Amino acid sequence: MTHTIMMIGYGAMGREVHRLLPEGVVLGCIIEHPAACEALQRELGDDIAVVSSVAACRVVPALVLECAGQPGLRAHGADVLRQGWSLAVISVGALADPALYAELCRAAEQGSSRFEVLAGAVAGMDGLAAAREGGLDTVTYEARKAPRSWQGSHADTLIALDRVTEPAVFFEGSAGEAALLFPANANVAATVALAGVGMEATTVRLVVDPHTTRNTHRIVATGRFGEFAIELSGYPLEANPKTSTLAALSVVRACRRLVTPALI
Ligand SMILES: NC(=O)C1=CN([C@@H]2O[C@H](COP(=O)(O)OP(=O)(O)OC[C@H]3O[C@@H](n4cnc5c(N)ncnc54)[C@H](O)[C@@H]3O)[C@@H](O)[C@H]2O)C=CC1
Numbered sequence: 001m002t003h004t005i006m007m008i009g010y011g012a013m014g015r016e017v018h019r020l021l022p023e024g025v026v027l028g029c030i031i032e033h034p035a036a037c038e039a040l041q042r043e044l045g046d047d048i049a050v051v052s053s054v055a056a057c058r059v060v061p062a063l064v065l066e067c068a069g070q071p072g073l074r075a076h077g078a079d080v081l082r083q084g085w086s087l088a089v090i091s092v093g094a095l096a097d098p099a100l101y102a103e104l105c106r107a108a109e110q111g112s113s114r115f116e117v118l119a120g121a122v123a124g125m126d127g128l129a130a131a132r133e134g135g136l137d138t139v140t141y142e143a144r145k146a147p148r149s150w151q152g153s154h155a156d157t158l159i160a161l162d163r164v165t166e167p168a169v170f171f172e173g174s175a176g177e178a179a180l181l182f183p184a185n186a187n188v189a190a191t192v193a194l195a196g197v198g199m200e201a202t203t204v205r206l207v208v209d210p211h212t213t214r215n216t217h218r219i220v221a222t223g224r225f226g227e228f229a230i231e232l233s234g235y236p237l238e239a240n241p242k243t244s245t246l247a248a249l250s251v252v253r254a255c256r257r258l259v260t261p262a263l264i
């Protein structure tokens with residue numbers, strides 16, 4: 001049996017996910033910016049429809065993968081859910097906006113559908129969400145990336161990225177603030193918050209490190225379960241140094257779950 005999926009956004013991550021789709025999963029439709037549709041349709045040929053809205057999509061996807069960035073989730077997420085289609089979300093930071101979160105929940109109720117928050121570039125979200133059931137005391141999250149990975153973000157206004165010679169913390173605040181101020185770089189802050197103690201209570205530190213080529217994520221949690229510290233040092237995608245390879249792989253895993261009887 002073949003499962004047809006749809007993708008919102010076909011940038012660095014979308015292309016990597018497409019390349020690694022498991023056997024039995026095919027990409028049937030892509031939603032992209034209107035300006036990008038024609039060239040992308042030419043590039044991909046007729047087997048994949050490239051459209052600019054949910055309404056124009058002629059396939060009924062088994063799963064919709066949002067790989068479009070926070071504005072893409074805002075633009076199309078609710079329409080997908082109202083259609084009754086399952087949505088896997090990678091631009092999780094957009095959910096730090098309570099109005100969007102509520103809109104997506106309403107749309108899911110209307111369409112009898114659901115959206116899944118993907119773990120993305122980090123690990124341990126299963127353990128954190130389980131620990132929450134017993135009560136969590138503190139959760140902190142630190143992201144450490146090279147200057148080129150922060151370039152073009154809000155970090156440019158906080159620190160001279162091209163002049164740092166030692167690791168430097170340029171942002172400390174809540175997960176909600178981080179996720180919305182750094183839409184292409186701090187989605188994980190919102191993921192950790194949603195799995196744990198929420199957008200306000202999750203403490204976030206963002207670090208620029210001129211000595212690293214990795215995207216490193218460190219999560220420390222304490223609670224009734226005990227405590228854990230997880231550090232994940234990921235390779236950035238070549239096509240976009242802001243984005244970790246593992247984030248794309250977590251989208252591939254969501255597709256794998258369509259074709260395996262045992263869910264892991
Ligand atoms: N949860 C996580 O761990 C992570 C999440 N992300 C999220 O994934 C997003 C995608 O990452 P990349 O592929 O590396 O970014 P990218 O910038 O290479 O690709 C984004 C694609 O989405 C398209 N797009 C933008 N707005 C759209 C809209 N309104 N409708 C349809 N398509 C639209 C763009 O044209 C582009 O092709 C990031 O912006 C970020 O929000 C990235 C890394 C980690």
Ligand SMILES: O=C([O-])CC(=O)C(=O)O
Pocket residue numbers: 121183184185186187188189215234242243244245247
């Ligand atoms: O891919 C990463 O390392 C994390 C990232 O960009 C995000 O949280 O938005």
